[in-house]
Amino acid sequence: MIHHLSEEEVVRRAALQKLREKGIEPFPAAEFKTSTTSAFIKENYKEGEIVVVAGRLMNMRIMGKASFADLHDSSGKIQIYIASDIVCPGEDKSFYNDVVKHLLHYGDFIGVTGTVFTTKMGEISIQVNELTLLAKSLKPLPVVKTDKEGNIHDAFTDPELRYRMRYVDLVVNEKVKETFIARTHIMNAMREYFNSFGYLEVDTPVLQPIPGGASARPFITHHNALDVPMYLRIANELYLKRLIVGGFEGVYEFSRNFRNEGMDRTHNPEFTVMEIYVAYKDYNWMMDFTESMIEHVCLKALGTTQVQYGDKVIDFKRPFKRVSMTESIQEFTGFDITEKSEEEIRTFAKSIGLEVDETMGKGKLIDEIFGGKCEGNYIQPTFITDYPVEMSPLCKRHRTNPDLTERFELMINGKEIANAYSELNDPIDQRERFEEQMRLQEKGDDEAMFIDQDFLRALEYGMPPTSGMGIGIERLVMLLTNNSTIQEVLFFPQMRPEKFQSGPDLKAFEAAGISPEWIQHVVKAGYDSIQKLKEAKPTAVHQTLNGYRKKNKLEIPAIQLSDIESWTL
């Protein structure tokens, strides 16, 4: 990994060495006790107060015998003022002149003890009395600067680098941290809301023998001891319902689900769905519950229900509009699907230019029409209710129309955010629905569900009437934080594995007996493999290396021909 250090990395490694020579450990072990944070100092300004803070040293502005810099800690940043006469009160100014001015770098972790004051320019700052290096940064961070108008210069924007090195992204791009803090606040607000009803947060298996509860391609793995295939969960629905069978009134789980499908700006192979199931409720109750919950989350996590998303303002204030799927299709296409046959619907779908084929059942056709012509129109939160029975194999039939189900989806900004049912608890109906899924599978629908016999057995023991709701956490967080890609709301979005250039095998150089101080220079001088050294004449290597040493003014002894001849190549 050490091959090909950039100039700045060489400088920082040299500084590391010089610090050690001065008796300053660049990676000290001891706890550094801070007394406060940068944000607290600014909010509770007390001139002359002695404070101890720690963070990353950023943006040094050296002005001779005094310097300014920004210290970034987890709460924000504060300016520090380092004056030679204060950090070095005696005759010996070497700490300031050598360490502060030359051996500290952008990105180093430092701790300071100092006095709070305000500069002539009116910025709250810390006059440093004592400075401790806490950890040296050996790689230069991207330098991002913000001017008085708030314009960001030289921003670190390459999505590939940002996602692969989120640690760097978080350090230099302030807004990124805010998004992730908001994500946690949103989830906490949700938890708080559910807990206030006495519902129980639970954990159910991630590794499942049958990937049930949704239609999706699973990730498959293998359990060696049992010698059986196992699947990473695509949903946790069937496990949570088993817990309702077991007698809990309400259970919920933030479920990390895995689906082996395409990746794009709204899909990641692993993603989080919050699912909640409450006994003795139906989907009407769940609609009320969901809109109150979302309103609560907005107020708690954002302080408002009005959210800017792109060029739109979305208002999460309840109540949300409610429209049945039939009404919606009628509104946007003029077509009434009520009591129409599969063929009639297919013909209509074709007539409005949708791509449909013979494998699609009635439910799927209706879904195509809705997805193609209606869905995108719902910008403000809207509940779409009463989906066709074919699309919803785990959902109870509608109390007044057996072709429909008691299901709703919450649409916001033209996308599905939540999905809920009056849960199907009739085990005989449930078995038939699974069998229908099997037929769809045989017809060529590769998304049809697997049958879970144990789940059917649980239902046979009796599940109370129950309503369940699932909400895509990433989708919700994207909306509430004004982000248009899922990668912005996942710390470590999935990416193609990075190829690290193998580079020269430095171990082999060491094994050949080349002195450690020379190895990187040997490589940089052009001998980047043992093979190349073997092929070259020792006298030529000798001349090249010493020529390189002279040219680069290396502070290491010249290499001897006898050294080169002693290498075991």
Next chain:
RNA sequence: GAUCUCGUAGCUCAGCUGGUAGAGCAAUACACUUUUAAUGUAUGGGUCCUGGGUUCGAGUCCCAGCGGGAUCACCA
């Protein structure tokens, strides 16, 4: 998976009809005790993604590959 597009210094980016590789910031050195995109002077820094081809000559044109992004299709 399809189409379009991009890959140049540590970072952000220029580089025209092919002719010795550029800027700002960062780094290094010097100056500077209230700066804040600090400033001034000087210096160093490049596998122009990789591999082929065309050409006297390729960062630039052509082909292939790798990687990213955007749009579209499927899934949340």
